[in-house]
Amino acid sequence: MCGIIGINSNRPVSASIINSLKKLEYRGYDSAGIATLSKGLINEIKSEGRVDNLEKNSLIKNMEGTIGIGHVRWATHGAANSLNAHPHSSQNVSVVHNGIIENSTILKKFLINKGHKFKSQTDTEVIVHLITEHLKSEDMISSITKTLKQLHGSFALGIIFKDKPDLIVGARRGSPLAVGYGPNENYLGSDSYALKSMTNKVTYLNDGEFCIIKKDYVEFFNEGGTKINKKVLELSSEEEKYDKGDYKHFMAKEIEEQPTTLKNGIKEYVDTSNNDINIYNFPWKINEISSITLIGCGTAYHSCLMAKYWFEELTSLDVNIDIASEFRYRKNRFKKECLYVFVSQSGETADTFAALDLCKKNNMKTCAVVNVIESSIARDSDFVLPIHCGTEIGVASTKAFLGQILILYILALKLGLLKNDIERNLFLEKLKDLKELPKLVEQTLMTDNKIQSISTTFNEAKGSMFLGRGFSFPIALEGALKLKELSYIHAEGYPAGEMKHGPLALIEEGMPVVVLAPRDNYYKKTISNMQEVIARGAKVLLITNKSKDEIISENIWETIEVESTNDDLLPFLLTIPLQKLAYYSALKKGFDIDKPRNLAKSVTVE
Numbered sequence: 076m077c078g079i080i081g082i083n084s085n086r087p088v089s090a091s092i093i094n095s096l097k098k099l100e101y102r103g104y105d106s107a108g109i110a111t112l113s114k115g116l117i118n119e120i121k122s123e124g125r126v127d128n129l130e131k132n133s134l135i136k137n138m139e140g141t142i143g144i145g146h147v148r149w150a151t152h153g154a155a156n157s158l159n160a161h162p163h164s165s166q167n168v169s170v171v172h173n174g175i176i177e178n179s180t181i182l183k184k185f186l187i188n189k190g191h192k193f194k195s196q197t198d199t200e201v202i203v204h205l206i207t208e209h210l211k212s213e214d215m216i217s218s219i220t221k222t223l224k225q226l227h228g229s230f231a232l233g234i235i236f237k238d239k240p241d242l243i244v245g246a247r248r249g250s251p252l253a254v255g256y257g258p259n260e261n262y263l264g265s266d267s268y269a270l271k272s273m274t275n276k277v278t279y280l281n282d283g284e285f286c287i288i289k290k291d292y293v294e295f296f297n298e299g300g301t302k303i304n305k306k307v308l309e310l311s312s313e314e315e316k317y318d319k320g321d322y323k324h325f326m327a328k329e330i331e332e333q334p335t336t337l338k339n340g341i342k343e344y345v346d347t348s349n350n351d352i353n354i355y356n357f358p359w360k361i362n363e364i365s366s367i368t369l370i371g372c373g374t375a376y377h378s379c380l381m382a383k384y385w386f387e388e389l390t391s392l393d394v395n396i397d398i399a400s401e402f403r404y405r406k407n408r409f410k411k412e413c414l415y416v417f418v419s420q421s422g423e424t425a426d427t428f429a430a431l432d433l434c435k436k437n438n439m440k441t442c443a444v445v446n447v448i449e450s451s452i453a454r455d456s457d458f459v460l461p462i463h464c465g466t467e468i469g470v471a472s473t474k475a476f477l478g479q480i481l482i483l484y485i486l487a488l489k490l491g492l493l494k495n496d497i498e499r500n501l502f503l504e505k506l507k508d509l510k511e512l513p514k515l516v517e518q519t520l521m522t523d524n525k526i527q528s529i530s531t532t533f534n535e536a537k538g539s540m541f542l543g544r545g546f547s548f549p550i551a552l553e554g555a556l557k558l559k560e561l562s563y564i565h566a567e568g569y570p571a572g573e574m575k576h577g578p579l580a581l582i583e584e585g586m587p588v589v590v591l592a593p594r595d596n597y598y599k600k601t602i603s604n605m606q607e608v609i610a611r612g613a614k615v616l617l618i619t620n621k622s623k624d625e626i627i628s629e630n631i632w633e634t635i636e637v638e639s640t641n642d643d644l645l646p647f648l649l650t651i652p653l654q655k656l657a658y659y660s661a662l663k664k665g666f667d668i669d670k671p672r673n674l675a676k677s678v679t680v681e
């Protein structure tokens with residue numbers, strides 16, 4: 076997943092490109108680069124690491140040119156260094172790329188036999204030399220269409236040409252790409268977030284399309300090279316000036332924002348005056364749906380798993396879930412009565428988008444639960460349920476996770492009511508509890524529960540386990556993922572009842588084990604699983620909810636009590652200490668909390 080920007084203007088563009096690259100760093104931050112056209116030459120500057128390193132390059136401030144492209148990289152082929160950073164250029168062509176060219180090895184051999192010299196280890200460089208090769212005998216448009224046809228895999232491209240000093244070419248297959256329109260200048264960007272600071276008027280390219288961006292107009296073409304018309308969209312102007320404020324990290328701010336974002340979600344979907352839930356313009360009759368399949372990656376997959384428990388509890392629907400990268404290659408049995416729900420914070424995750432595309436090709440009902448409403452997954456789904464969490468910058472998802480499971484819970488409640496699977500009184504009771512949730516999250520956030528000192532033990536361990544049953548099991552997985560991706564410590568989420576089938580062998584003296592055991596129907600069984608690990612020397616951090624009943628166990632290393640509510644909603648509260656545990660572990664280790672190593676916020680490659 077990388078980020079692309081291009082600007083075609085009548086003013087010098089290098090500074091604006093650098094600023095846009097900073098907004099794109101959430102898509103990858105191994106290395107960065109920029110290329111501009113000036114005095115008949117392609118000028119290229121690249122650097123390892125953050126965009127700041129590129130900006131500090133002394134050559135940048137004298138970089139001329141009113142046409143340029145820029146790139147932030149998350150390495151897929153070739154080490155993360157300046158040599159492999161984009162743009163990649165020949166004498167005549169310079170290219171920035173997001174995606175993976177699957178037949179790059181074969182193409183590279185062909186081009187080397189044609190005398191082309193390669194400098195990098197990247198797949199992207201074959202695009203440069205392929206276009207250069209075609210330009211020897213074809214015009215620009217035909218060189219583009221022929222090159223695109225030869226590429227297998229996914230790409231979003233920005234291309235500039237030495238001999239075409241008035242245009243930028245953009246092309247898209249499988250990785251998002253947008254055009255932005257400004258005053259006497261136009262833009263190319265990986266997504267609307269990169270363009271929002273310069274314009275709120277955008278056009279999204281669809282797969283197979285390419286465009287020619289001049290400073291005063293843009294032309295669009297289909298993959299055959301035929302000109303097509305595309306509509307200009309106005310982005311929502313709610314572009315909040317999103318910064319860290321007084322927080323040290325975006326993640327810290329996003330954890331603390333959760334009461335507000337939950338309030339926003341509830342306000343959006345719960346009709347307080349009529350004591351009902353609004354899923355506006357839901358496009359299907361409830362009797363057209365007899366099953367639901369939820370699909371996502373990473374944290375979004377954990378949201379799907381959490382929703383599975385709620386849908387099973389509240390509706391008679393058959394419920395399936397799948398990891399998007401598995402679903403897209405599985406021999407799926409598509410049934411028209413199935414509603415496919417795609418959960419994605421960014422709405423740009425390549426595997427989830429591919430799973431959506433597969434369902435659309437099979438004429439399935441598709442619904443997106445996303446945070447970015449202008450995203451590819453939102454645009455391509457039949458129906459969208461935005462989670463209204465505002466921008467989430469921290470790569471480790473926090474408020475978006477709670478936002479996702481909130482909307483999925485609301486959907487389960489509503490469909491359960493529509494299908495008469497739950498009584499109206501029970502529905503009203505649950506709605507009443509739901510309205511209290513933001514306050515309970517706020518109280519849980521305020522509970523100073525030693526989590527900071529506890530995190531030291533996790534940092535000193537070579538690994539840890541996170542255990543839960545039923546509604547708590549998805550949260551155990553999510554808590555383990557947070558610790559892994561922030562503090563780089565191995566942590567494994569596991570069903571508490573499964574430990575005796577193998578993983579118990581991992582338990583040794585002093586090993587930290589988180590046990591999620593709220594006072595729900597699984598409490599007693601989980602406590603006995605907890606005793607199994609304590610008996611083998613584990614240091615158990617028990618996370619439960621406040622109750623007048625004593626905890627029926629001893630030799631527990633630490634206990635954290637979250638606020639109490641109905642069983643359905645306890646997962647929201649159990650998540651909070653786990654987010655903080657991961658945050659403080661990483662803080663103590665001095666790691667980059669908002670941009671953990673090897674990761675990116677939007678995984679737009681498979």
Ligand code: AGP
Pocket residue numbers: 372373374375418419420421422423424427470471472473560675676677678
């Ligand atoms: C979550 O902390 C991770 N950053 C990652 O697992 C993320 O949830 C996953 O990549 C899916 O992203 P999406 O929600 O934007 O599709």
